Amino acid sequence: MPDIRLEATINGRKIARNAKPHQRLLDFLRDDLNLTGNKEGCGAGECGTCSVFVDGVLMKSCLLPVAKAQGAQIDTIESLAKTGELSVLQKAFHKAGASQCGYCIPGMVMAATAALRTNPFADREEIKERLGGNICRCTGYQKIFDAVEMARDVLNGRLPASIFAEVEAEQGDYIGKDVRSIDAPSKVTGRLKYAGDMTMPAMLHVQVLRSSHPHARIVSIDTTAAETMAGVEGVITSADVPGEDGFGVIVNDQPVMARGKVRYVGEAVAAVAAEDEVTAKRALAAIKVVYEPLTAVFDPDEAMRPGAPVLHDYAPDNITKHIPIRVGDVEKGFAESDVVIEQTYSTQPIEHAYLEPEAGLAYVDPDGVVTIVSPDQNITHHRHMLARIIAKPIAKVRFIMSPVGGGFGGKTDMIYQGMLALLAMKTQRPVRLVFTREESFISTAKRHPSRTRLRMGLMRNGRIRVFEMTMVCDGGAYCMSTGNVVHKAAVLAAGPYVVPNIKIDTYGVYTNNTPSGAFRSFGALQAAFATESHLDICAERLGLDPFQIRRINAMHDGAVTHTRQQLGSVSLSRVLDAAEKASGWEAGAPVSRGDRRSDLNRDGIRPPCGLGARFAAADKREAAE
Amino acid sequence: MLICEEYLTPGSLDEAFAAMERHRGRYRVVAGCTDTLPWAREGRAGDMEIPVLIDVVRIPDLRELRTDDRRVRLGAATPIQRFLDDPMLAHALPCMPRCAVWFADDQIRAQATIGGNIVNASPAADATPALIAHDADVELAKSTGGKLVRRSMKLDQFVTGPNRTHLEDGELLVAVECDALPGYGGSFEKVGHRRSLVISVVCLATLVKLDAQRRRFEDVRLALGGIGPVPRRLTDVETFLRDGPLSAARLEEAADMPASLVASRTRQAYRRDVVRGFMLRGLINAARRAGADAGALPPELEAAYA
Numbered sequence: 001m002p003d004i005r006l007e008a009t010i011n012g013r014k015i016a017r018n019a020k021p022h023q024r025l026l027d028f029l030r031d032d033l034n035l036t037g038n039k040e041g042c043g044a045g046e047c048g049t050c051s052v053f054v055d056g057v058l059m060k061s062c063l064l065p066v067a068k069a070q071g072a073q074i075d076t077i078e079s080l081a082k083t084g085e086l087s088v089l090q091k092a093f094h095k096a097g098a099s100q101c102g103y104c105i106p107g108m109v110m111a112a113t114a115a116l117r118t119n120p121f122a123d124r125e126e127i128k129e130r131l132g133g134n135i136c137r138c139t140g141y142q143k144i145f146d147a148v149e150m151a152r153d154v155l156n157g158r159l160p161a162s163i164f165a166e167v168e169a170e171q172g173d174y175i176g177k178d179v180r181s182i183d184a185p186s187k188v189t190g191r192l193k194y195a196g197d198m199t200m201p202a203m204l205h206v207q208v209l210r211s212s213h214p215h216a217r218i219v220s221i222d223t224t225a226a227e228t229m230a231g232v233e234g235v236i237t238s239a240d241v242p243g244e245d246g247f248g249v250i251v252n253d254q255p256v257m258a259r260g261k262v263r264y265v266g267e268a269v270a271a272v273a274a275e276d277e278v279t280a281k282r283a284l285a286a287i288k289v290v291y292e293p294l295t296a297v298f299d300p301d302e303a304m305r306p307g308a309p310v311l312h313d314y315a316p317d318n319i320t321k322h323i324p325i326r327v328g329d330v331e332k333g334f335a336e337s338d339v340v341i342e343q344t345y346s347t348q349p350i351e352h353a354y355l356e357p358e359a360g361l362a363y364v365d366p367d368g369v370v371t372i373v374s375p376d377q378n379i380t381h382h383r384h385m386l387a388r389i390i391a392k393p394i395a396k397v398r399f400i401m402s403p404v405g406g407g408f409g410g411k412t413d414m415i416y417q418g419m420l421a422l423l424a425m426k427t428q429r430p431v432r433l434v435f436t437r438e439e440s441f442i443s444t445a446k447r448h449p450s451r452t453r454l455r456m457g458l459m460r461n462g463r464i465r466v467f468e469m470t471m472v473c474d475g476g477a478y479c480m481s482t483g484n485v486v487h488k489a490a491v492l493a494a495g496p497y498v499v500p501n502i503k504i505d506t507y508g509v510y511t512n513n514t515p516s517g518a519f520r521s522f523g524a525l526q527a528a529f530a531t532e533s534h535l536d537i538c539a540e541r542l543g544l545d546p547f548q549i550r551r552i553n554a555m556h557d558g559a560v561t562h563t564r565q566q567l568g569s570v571s572l573s574r575v576l577d578a579a580e581k582a583s584g585w586e587a588g589a590p591v592s593r594g595d596r597r598s599d600l601n602r603d604g605i606r607p608p609c610g611l612g613a614r615f616a617a618a619d620k621r622e623a624a625e
Numbered sequence: 626m627l628i629c630e631e632y633l634t635p636g637s638l639d640e641a642f643a644a645m646e647r648h649r650g651r652y653r654v655v656a657g658c659t660d661t662l663p664w665a666r667e668g669r670a671g672d673m674e675i676p677v678l679i680d681v682v683r684i685p686d687l688r689e690l691r692t693d694d695r696r697v698r699l700g701a702a703t704p705i706q707r708f709l710d711d712p713m714l715a716h717a718l719p720c721m722p723r724c725a726v727w728f729a730d731d732q733i734r735a736q737a738t739i740g741g742n743i744v745n746a747s748p749a750a751d752a753t754p755a756l757i758a759h760d761a762d763v764e765l766a767k768s769t770g771g772k773l774v775r776r777s778m779k780l781d782q783f784v785t786g787p788n789r790t791h792l793e794d795g796e797l798l799v800a801v802e803c804d805a806l807p808g809y810g811g812s813f814e815k816v817g818h819r820r821s822l823v824i825s826v827v828c829l830a831t832l833v834k835l836d837a838q839r840r841r842f843e844d845v846r847l848a849l850g851g852i853g854p855v856p857r858r859l860t861d862v863e864t865f866l867r868d869g870p871l872s873a874a875r876l877e878e879a880a881d882m883p884a885s886l887v888a889s890r891t892r893q894a895y896r897r898d899v900v901r902g903f904m905l906r907g908l909i910n911a912a913r914r915a916g917a918d919a920g921a922l923p924p925e926l927e928a929a930y931a
Contacts, residue, residue, distance in 0.1 A: 002630070002631060004632060021629050021630065021631055021632040021678075022626070022627060022628045022629050022632070024662065043662075043663075043666065044662070044663040044666060045659055045662075045663060045729075045732075045733055045822070046822055048730075048732065051732055054735075057706075057735045058731065058732050058735070059732050059733075059735055059736050060659075060732050060733060060736075062662070063657075063658055063659045063662050063663075063733065063736060064658065064736070065632055065655075065658055065662075065678070065680070066632075067632045067634055067680065068634075068658075068680070068682075070634065111731075111732070114731070114732075129726075129820075129821075130731055132730045132731070132820055132821025132822070133729070133730025133731060133732045133733065133821055133822055277626075278626075278628060281626065281672060436666070436667065438666060438667040438668055439667070442667075609820050610820075611726050611727055611820055611821075612723070612726055614709075614726065615722075615723075615726070
């Protein structure tokens with residue numbers, strides 16, 4: 001592999017260095033020059049975390065073979081302001097609270113810089129359009145657009161720079177005050193180091209061999225060829241686990257790497273630590289795994305039937321959790337009801353898609369303490385589990401939580417830290433694993449897909465007499481947070497409504513799908529989707545306004561919930577009033593009014609998405625001239 | 626991950642052909658790379674080892690830009706963003722800026738090339754239908770016995786199916802020549818799952834020239850993408866509309882004509898609905914941009930579709 005002799009100007013400094021022909025500009029900047037301000041979120045040009053200026057034009061450095069930078073002038077996020085200073089845009093991002101996890105922010109700042117350089121007077125629509133190649137999962141974008149507009153106005157002299165001055169909050173008085181996030185400057189400048197940005201001397205690169213079978217017995221794993229490859233320092237399988245192999249949130253049902261059998265496509269089977277990523281990948285290809293495919297089950301209802309394939313011996317019915325709730329007399333409730341309405345609702349698996357894919361760095365410190373640095377949302381629990389898995393006293397295991405580039409619940413499972421610990425112990429060198437976006441998608445937990453049968457009995461005046469729900473959640477191959485998710489789904493299922501008779505059953509079920517786990521709302525979403533959709537259908541059937549049917553049944557201050565919790569205050573009525581006002585809701589039963597609707601195309605309602613704001617701006621400029 | 630032993634950046638056609646000859650059977654030609662790198666990832670081709678990559682974007686012939694009253698010659702390595710940045714090009718090729726704004730995003734457009742988009746031959750390629758509407762020809766070159774042999778063909782003949790073209794082994798797409806159409810109104814209608822960075826489910830390129838009174842079509846050019854294995858020029862609709870009024874009846878009749886062309890693998894009924902709406906939107910938007918006389922377009926259609 002002859003190296004490329006690369007001569008370029010990077011952030012104003014001339015460089016002449018060798019680069020590998022397969023490197024992308026992103027790799028060269030991050031790995032060779034330690035310019036880690038620009039991130040890798042997807043590696044496929046979809047997310048914009050890696051944007052850099054090439055001869056003054058913003059481009060995605062994950063799509064640029066490094067040879068394309070030959071003779072070019074490259075400017076990264078690090079070029080925008082001197083150390084300790086912030087550019088106007090960076091100040092505006094800080095002021096507006098536009099950075100949350102921060103992982104997308106260097107790319108956003110770069111895209112915003114490019115947008116305002118191209119059109120210093122860009123309006124909000126044009127700003128949105130010019131930032132269209134950048135994804136954020138935390139903010140919902142509004143604060144980012146606020147920040148860009150603020151910077152534009154300061155740069156154009158329409159706003160004074162004094163707006164960036166800190167407002168001191170009085171002691172302890174923070175709510176409703178303009179309090180600046182203290183870690184924002186490190187995020188808007190790209191200086192904050194996420195796990196994937198960290199390196200150590202003599203660090204090895206880890207790659208993971210993953211199952212291509214949804215359910216199969218592992219007959220044999222032969223790592224001999226991989227282990228003898230030059231540059232490969234360590235190969236591990238479940239046979240390398242010295243202690244009690246198994247982790248989880250509720251049940252320790254998941255081995256560090258597949259043990260005896262694989263239960264989903266994407267499950268880790270073996271891992272390699274090598275001098276570089278390419279060698280590690282080649283070593284993976286040299287590992288021979290013989291599988292004996294087993295019948296797989298992908299539908300949770302089928303998985304609950306007798307005779308279905310069993311995933312875990314301890315759960316012969318594949319049920320990880322069943323939560324029943326019983327209130328009053330359901331049969332009587334249906335007998336008393338004027339109408340009974342039944343529907344089935346389903347929701348799909350959803351990926352958290354935090355911009356920072358999973359990454360971790362591990363080493364054994366001079367005192368023999370196995371240390372894991374990763375964006376881990378549950379380090380204390382994981383430390384205890386890992387100590388048991390690697391058979392070390394708790395004092396010899398340390399977890400360091402690196403900045404989390406978005407989690408949303410998706411980084412609460414210890415799915416890769418175990419492999420890192422084993423490889424650090426085996427090689428006695430620091431090891432780092434950085435997931436690709438695809439790896440993050442196939443191997444990490446998703447929001448539980450659900451199927452919910454909901455039967456409700458109501459009086460003609462809209463009062464709910466009885467609520468009967470059966471929800472089956474697909475927990476996938478491992479339990480993770482399933483038990484807690486179906487628990488919360490059951491507790492919140494009947495909503496903030498007064499219902500005298502209730503029967504709720506929620507189930508979490510093993511299947512050979514990707515595991516489901518913690519995700520914002522934790523089961524509430526699946527239940528609320530069914531219950532709230534159902535109330536709209538009931539309103540339509542009874543000729544009632546959807547707001548009205550909710551007000552008729554609403555809990556008020558002091559109400560007792562279906563699981564007997566006394567509520568101090570209930571804000572439902574205020575929420576309904578605010579939603580009705582904000583949506584410009586036309587009172588009446590929710591029947592289709594088509595083009596007779598008057599609540600569309602008014603102020604505050606966004607028109608359909610389009611592109612071309614820059615043409616409108618150009619037309620306006622032309623007209624003015 | 627795309628792994629290569631050598632990454633070559635020839636500075637001339639001769640150098641490129643020499644490299645292709647030298648590495649016959651073990652190279653791949655690349656340009657902007659905006660699809661090549663994502664292609665070599667899990668879920669598509671997976672990790673790929675290609676011994677030699679030959680990057681053609683530094684070849685002057687492929688960066689050429691020439692125009693006269695009649696035709697525009699674009700080197701194959703012309704980046705898509707150029708249609709938005711170069712007022713002369715926008716003036717000569719009125720459909721191209723409208724197409725470009727929907728193409729990927731600002732950053733990828735700066736890197737992605739028209740040649741790459743054409744040769745990649747995705748059924749959802751955005752630039753190809755717009756260039757077809759501009760009556761584009763492709764110019765191909767190959768080195769035979771040390772001599773450069775060039776040939777041309779119509780772009781809509783060149784693309785033969787998903788990822789398939791008439792490009793021969795050892796041949797390069799050098800340039801695209803298309804009609805200069807100043808004074809035409811252009812539109813590009815596209816729908817996908819999000820605004821930026823999205824693959825077309827349907828796209829429609831439209832070019833309209835009006836008569837001196839700005840009340841009748843003098844010329845119409847239409848090309849559809851995303852509806853089947855290859856983009857389609859809608860010559861029968863063009864003939865039907867040419868020299869006719871901008872009346873609601875004619876526009877609606879024209880909008881119904883291409884429904885039978887929808888031959889996608891999925892969602893045909895949806896695409897047929899979209900095509901009908903896009904025909905109306907495309908024709909109305911292009912006619913407005915061609916300077917349609919106030920009141921020449923049917924007001925109810927203008928209100929609904931413009």
